[in-house]
Amino acid sequence: MRFRTVKIAESKTLADIHKESFKDFFLTSLGAHFLDTYYKSCIKSNESVAICAIDENEKMVGFSVGCLHSKGFHKRLIKQNLGTFMLQGIIILFSKPKAIIRLVNNLGKNTDKNDNGNYAELLSIGVLPAYNGQGIGKELIKRFEDEAMNKGCSEMALTTDFDKNSKVLEFYKSTGYEIYYEFITYPERKMYKLKKNLK
Numbered sequence: 001m002r003f004r005t006v007k008i009a010e011s012k013t014l015a016d017i018h019k020e021s022f023k024d025f026f027l028t029s030l031g032a033h034f035l036d037t038y039y040k041s042c043i044k045s046n047e048s049v050a051i052c053a054i055d056e057n058e059k060m061v062g063f064s065v066g067c068l069h070s071k072g073f074h075k076r077l078i079k080q081n082l083g084t085f086m087l088q089g090i091i092i093l094f095s096k097p098k099a100i101i102r103l104v105n106n107l108g109k110n111t112d113k114n115d116n117g118n119y120a121e122l123l124s125i126g127v128l129p130a131y132n133g134q135g136i137g138k139e140l141i142k143r144f145e146d147e148a149m150n151k152g153c154s155e156m157a158l159t160t161d162f163d164k165n166s167k168v169l170e171f172y173k174s175t176g177y178e179i180y181y182e183f184i185t186y187p188e189r190k191m192y193k194l195k196k197n198l199k
């Protein structure tokens with residue numbers, strides 16, 4: 001297995017891995033085009049980190065994507081890619097109107113009054129189910145953290161589900177993340193914010 005930076009042209013592969021590894025998640029329900037748009041704009045951003053795992057047959061089997069400075073990142077991303085996000089918004093508005101309400105309600109919301117967002121954030125990590133439990137996820141996080149540290153970040157955070165998520169929580173705890181706080185996203189989804197000191 002080797003690890004490298006994701007290329008812009010590989011956003012669709014990220015969307016495919018996302019669909020496989022995040023089967024019943026809200027973002028997945030928004031469809032392949034939305035995921036492609038989201039990942040492409042993340043990879044293109046000069047404040048993002050995007051690492052992938054490539055197996056011996058040159059197949060991408062996992063990725064980690066995030067940003068160097070969490071505060072306002074998604075708002076900046078939308079501004080920088082306004083046309084494509086507006087198009088996706090219109091498509092979703094007609095195909096899944098309730099999803100737009102959920103997206104808008106959760107966009108850039110301050111989740112805790114003491115959280116200033118001054119840290120790097122892992123926004124998405126996925127490993128194809130057939131490759132789980134081989135240490136790939138752990139390495140994808142480590143490479144992400146190394147790059148964030150090299151670019152001056154001293155803390156990293158991420159959001160994960162509170163309920164029915166013990167396996168993923170164990171995974172994050174085994175990589176050094178600790179519970180920062182709990183919060184609720186629209187509509188009534190309980191989440192954990194986890195944080196790790198990188199220094």
Ligand SMILES: CC(C)(COP(=O)(O)OP(=O)(O)OC[C@H]1O[C@@H](n2cnc3c(N)ncnc32)[C@H](O)[C@@H]1OP(=O)(O)O)[C@@H](O)C(=O)NCCC(=O)NCCS
Nearest residue numbers: 021125126127132133134135136137138160167170171174
């Ligand atoms: C979470 C995910 C990225 C982990 O990737 P992975 O490559 O399977 O994980 P690793 O093999 O690197 O496991 C690392 C650690 O996680 C823990 N872990 C992994 N699988 C586990 C399981 N089935 N049960 C309990 N702990 C587990 C172990 O503590 C392991 O540490 P160890 O190496 O000391 O045993 C992967 O399962 C995935 O893509 N899940 C679906 C998408 C998702 O939920 N992403 C996170 C959203 S917040």
